[in-house]
Amino acid sequence: MRAIGVEHISKSYGSFRAVNDLTFEVFGGEIFAMLGPNGAGKSTTIRMILDILKPDSGQISVLGGKLTDATKDRIGYLPEERGLYRNVPVLEVMVYLGTLKGLTKAEAQKRAMSYLEQLDLADNAKKKVSELSKGMQQKVQFAVTVLHDPDLIIIDEPFSGLDPVNTLVIKQLLIDFMKRGKAVVMSTHQMQQVEEMADRLLMINRGEQKLYGTVDEIRKQYALPAVRVEGEGDWSQLTGVGRIEQSENGKQTALLYLADGTTPDSVLAQIATRDDMHIHSFELAVPSLNDIFVQVVTGDKRHA
Amino acid sequence: MHKTWLVVKHEYMTNIKRRSFLFAAFGVPVITILLMAVVFAVIINNETDTERLGTIGYVDQSGVLSQKIDEPENLRAYASEDAARADLDSHVIGAYFVLPPTYMDTGTINAVSSSNIPDALQDQINTYLRANLGQGLDATVVERLKEPLNTSIKALDTGRTLGGSALGGLFIAPIIFVLVFMIASQTTSGYLMSGVVEEKTSRVMEILITSITPFQLLMGKILGLGALGLTQLVIWIIGGVITLSLGQNLEFLSGIVIPPDMMIVGVVYFLLGYFLLSSVMAGVGAVVGSEQESRQFAGIFSIIMVIPFILIVSFINDPDGAVVTFLTLFPLTSPVAVILRMGFGAIPAWQLISSLALLFGTALFVAWASARIFRWALLLYGKRPGPRELIRVIRRAPSMATTASGDGAA
Numbered sequence: 001m002r003a004i005g006v007e008h009i010s011k012s013y014g015s016f017r018a019v020n021d022l023t024f025e026v027f028g029g030e031i032f033a034m035l036g037p038n039g040a041g042k043s044t045t046i047r048m049i050l051d052i053l054k055p056d057s058g059q060i061s062v063l064g065g066k067l068t069d070a071t072k073d074r075i076g077y078l079p080e081e082r083g084l085y086r087n088v089p090v091l092e093v094m095v096y097l098g099t100l101k102g103l104t105k106a107e108a109q110k111r112a113m114s115y116l117e118q119l120d121l122a123d124n125a126k127k128k129v130s131e132l133s134k135g136m137q138q139k140v141q142f143a144v145t146v147l148h149d150p151d152l153i154i155i156d157e158p159f160s161g162l163d164p165v166n167t168l169v170i171k172q173l174l175i176d177f178m179k180r181g182k183a184v185v186m187s188t189h190q191m192q193q194v195e196e197m198a199d200r201l202l203m204i205n206r207g208e209q210k211l212y213g214t215v216d217e218i219r220k221q222y223a224l225p226a227v228r229v230e231g232e233g234d235w236s237q238l239t240g241v242g243r244i245e246q247s248e249n250g251k252q253t254a255l256l257y258l259a260d261g262t263t264p265d266s267v268l269a270q271i272a273t274r275d276d277m278h279i280h281s282f283e284l285a286v287p288s289l290n291d292i293f294v295q296v297v298t299g300d301k302r303h304a
Numbered sequence: 305m306h307k308t309w310l311v312v313k314h315e316y317m318t319n320i321k322r323r324s325f326l327f328a329a330f331g332v333p334v335i336t337i338l339l340m341a342v343v344f345a346v347i348i349n350n351e352t353d354t355e356r357l358g359t360i361g362y363v364d365q366s367g368v369l370s371q372k373i374d375e376p377e378n379l380r381a382y383a384s385e386d387a388a389r390a391d392l393d394s395h396v397i398g399a400y401f402v403l404p405p406t407y408m409d410t411g412t413i414n415a416v417s418s419s420n421i422p423d424a425l426q427d428q429i430n431t432y433l434r435a436n437l438g439q440g441l442d443a444t445v446v447e448r449l450k451e452p453l454n455t456s457i458k459a460l461d462t463g464r465t466l467g468g469s470a471l472g473g474l475f476i477a478p479i480i481f482v483l484v485f486m487i488a489s490q491t492t493s494g495y496l497m498s499g500v501v502e503e504k505t506s507r508v509m510e511i512l513i514t515s516i517t518p519f520q521l522l523m524g525k526i527l528g529l530g531a532l533g534l535t536q537l538v539i540w541i542i543g544g545v546i547t548l549s550l551g552q553n554l555e556f557l558s559g560i561v562i563p564p565d566m567m568i569v570g571v572v573y574f575l576l577g578y579f580l581l582s583s584v585m586a587g588v589g590a591v592v593g594s595e596q597e598s599r600q601f602a603g604i605f606s607i608i609m610v611i612p613f614i615l616i617v618s619f620i621n622d623p624d625g626a627v628v629t630f631l632t633l634f635p636l637t638s639p640v641a642v643i644l645r646m647g648f649g650a651i652p653a654w655q656l657i658s659s660l661a662l663l664f665g666t667a668l669f670v671a672w673a674s675a676r677i678f679r680w681a682l683l684l685y686g687k688r689p690g691p692r693e694l695i696r697v698i699r700r701a702p703s704m705a706t707t708a709s710g711d712g713a714a
Contacts, residue, residue, distance in 0.1 A: 047683075050514050052683065073515075077510070077511060085503075085506065086506065097511060100310055100311075
């Protein structure tokens with residue numbers, strides 16, 4: 001199922017081009033990450049998908065067509081800077097926002113309680129939102145977003161302000177949604193989460209598409225012809241190894257660039273046969289998304 | 305439509321639980337009723353105070369009371385002051401008074417009591433004396449002597465006839481009504497504005513407008529809080545009816561009548577005035593960034609609305625003058641002005657009709673313009689647009705503005 005189809009959308013504010021000719025798709029059953037530095041056009045894109053803003057040009061289809069009141073009820077959206085009614089009891093807020101998404105009052109109440117229990121907040125159902133800690137409020141906001149069991153979940157920075165335990169809880173919930181065939185779109189700066197969770201990603205910078213594809217593909221695309229080893233030994237004695245970069249962080253890690261025709265496996269085989277070399281770790285020098293992100297963004301700046 | 309109804313219910317139910325609303329709606333009328341009850345009880349007490357003194361003695365040295373016409377039961381004649389004094393000392397009587405031989409010339413009476421002489425007793429003695437002084441006169445003359453003044457005021461303009469002591473009521477009723485009107489419409493439209501500001505600052509707005517349209521949200525808020533204002537009015541009217549029936553025996557209260565035509569016109573003006581005010585407040589709330597700032601704007605409108613109240617003297621002295629006519633027609637002041645005038649005198653039909661038409665038209669226009677600004681400004685954070693920009697928004701209705709947080713039109 002195609003949850004979002006974006007074709008060649010552009011949006012300008014005056015002379016500023018916030019989004020420029022963006023095209024991508026999101027499908028049910030995947031976690032899709034939207035990456036990009038501040039001001040790249042992520043929120044503008046999300047708002048166009050949600051029909052809050054109209055694109056200057058291009059087409060957007062959501063859950064199989066133009067956004068209607070009926071499809072709005074199948075979307076769960078959590079904006080980045082978020083809050084809730086402060087002086088209203090938690091359960092009441094959840095039920096109100098749930099019924100606005102088409103749930104009956106009884107159904108909203110039932111689901112809200114079940115989420116509160118799942119998120120360890122059942123004792124706080126009658127408390128006012130303002131009496132909850134920030135982390136608790138975040139969890140309530142998350143529960144509100146998914147209360148109506150949406151087919152498309154769009155979350156801006158899902159993990160900001162959450163401690164590691166709660167991050168794990170929310171992450172598991174998002175993965176469960178994905179496994180049940182829902183489309184999850186998250187816009188985030190936390191690359192580690194993207195690496196762990198996302199199937200595909202879209203990276204935009206200055207309103208333009210920079211990277212688009214599966215996380216694995218993109219990382220391979222940016223992979224260096226090198227291996228990263230940690231251990232002792234004079235790596236230059238290995239055949240097929242060209243330039244060597246010793247890491248500067250004090251650990252005995254080195255980046256070994258491989259000559260054409262040399263495979264990582266053959267290097268590992270050589271090390272295994274030699275007594276004067278010991279390794280603690282050996283890995284392909286696949287860059288982290290973080291490195292790729294920085295590379296793309298700073299590369300853009302250099303060109304500009 | 306269903307979702308608008310959800311907003312109506314939510315706004316009504318959450319705001320009715322506010323402490324400030326509960327106090328304004330129930331506390332104030334309850335306090336008023338309690339006060340009335342206390343005043344009532346004190347006055348009743350005063351009336352019966354002659355019983356506190358028990359039997360009252362009197363010594364008639366002037367001969368005026370020799371016939372003892374209409375002698376009240378609690379009075380007892382004594383032959384001499386010494387005998388009366390002895391009974392007073394032994395608490396057989398609570399007080400006594402002496403009509404000296406010179407009474408017919410001076411009118412002086414000496415009262416002797418160990419405690420205060422209440423007004424009621426003096427009234428009683430007065431009546432007793434009048435009845436005896438008037439012996440031999442025509443019965444109707446005596447009746448007039450007993451009660452020379454029996455007033456009834458007819459307000460020429462309205463043709464309303466008011467009871468004896470209703471002069472106070474003539475002014476009090478519309479003033480109370482105006483106060484109730486202002487408190488009800490300003491508290492509820494104030495809630496509307498601070499609600500919008502809260503939803504904007506907490507970004508709940510972004511969730512709301514991906515669930516419902518801005519217009520549904522605006523209508524839900526206006527209807528829900530309007531119902532709340534009506535609830536407050538009804539509570540106060542019930543409270544007023546209870547107060548008036550409690551105080552029926554009180555002279556100054558018995559004159560207060562809320563005429564039904566004033567009530568009907570008042571409710572119509574309340575609804576239209578509230579609709580106008582809340583539309584303005586919704587627009588202000590959407591545009592203005594903070595609760596504090598929005599209160600300042602709300603203050604300006606509150607002051608404009610109470611101008612007729614400040615110029616109340618004009619309504620009494622010069623009800624047909626240019627100032628009053630202007631205030632009657634100007635939409636922001638007309639609700640208060642019309643109610644004041646209905647109480648004080650009559651409004652020419654053409655003025656009432658044009659005033660209603662102007663208010664209705666303005667309210668519709670403002671609601672329409674406000675809906676455009678509301679929609680446009682919902683996601684506008686930080687900078688406040690100037691008047692020129694707002695006029696442009698009203699004329700062209702662009703889609704939503706965003707100064708998207710951390711993104712967008714940087």
